[in-house]
Amino acid sequence: MSTAPLQQKNRRIAILFAVVALGMLGLGYAAVPLYQMFCSVTGFGGTTQRATQGDADLASRFARSAGGTDISVRFDANVERGMPWDFAPVQVKDTVTIGQRDMAIFTARNNSDRPITGTATFNVEPEQTGAYFNKVQCFCFTEQTLQPGQQVRMPVLYYIDPAILDDENAKDVEQITLSYTFHEAEDPTS
Template identity: 75%
Template sequence: MTSATLDNRNSRTALYALLGALFMLGMGYAAVPLYDLFCRVTGFGGTTQRASESDADIAAQAALSAGAKTISVRFDASTARDVPWRFEPVQSTDTVQIGQRDMAFYTARNNSDVPITGTATFNVEPEQTGKYFNKIQCFCFTEQTLQPGQEVRMPVLYYIDPAILQDENAKGVEQITLSYTFHKAKDTPEAGS
């Protein structure tokens, strides 16, 4: 093998290695949004669904034809360590009619001496019920900014899709837990800076 052929092979191998590395880097950046999309479409990992008013009307009609079945919903709240808020549900549990819209309220109070912007992540347990938990309006859809000492009441308008009654994996579920955790938004300055 000649020196030119060997140099040509080495250059090709280096190019393939570079392209492979760039591909892996690109996949690393794409993984989070792709996983998020997958979870929202399938309800995987207890990810709730986002619904419109018309979706809620259709579900309400389906619920009427299915009968007045109910389920208990438990509300949970927490904050990340760097969020100096008191955050809690107004009511810890509620019994709701499947397919009917219901509203829950949470309160948040900024206990620091600086404005804090937070964003809420959410989850539903048991996981198999996430695809049936539909939120029409939620404070978790946007960032929330609380001034020092400010307390707010934040609503969640939701319904449980009547299709849950047909799911073998969800049979026997008597309670669904809706959990929120507030995290500091990326652009929020640190306290004292």
């Protein structure tokens, strides 16, 4: 066998491996956004759903016609280590009717001498209920900037989707915990 066909074969294999390596690198960079998209669509890992006012109205009509089943919702609030904010729910626990809109209020106070912009991450426990916990309005949808010493009240308008009653893994859940953690937002200028 001459060396020309062997070199051509080696070159094809090298190009194939380079394409595979670049593809794997691309998937590595795309993994985080793809995972976040997957979680937001499916509720995986306790990720809550984002709902419209129309979705909430439809769930509310269903809840009234179904007679109403109540569930307990517990609210948890944290700040990352070193962030000089106080952050807490006004009411730690509430009993809500599945399908009915409800509102939770959180307070945040900037204890520093400088403006701080924070962003909230959130999850729901138990995990299997994340697909049914729908937020219509939430402070977690945008960054929050608090001036030195400023205290604000931040509402969350939400409902529990009545479909939770048909899910074998979630229908017997008696309490859902909605947990937030505020992180200082990255400074885009640095």
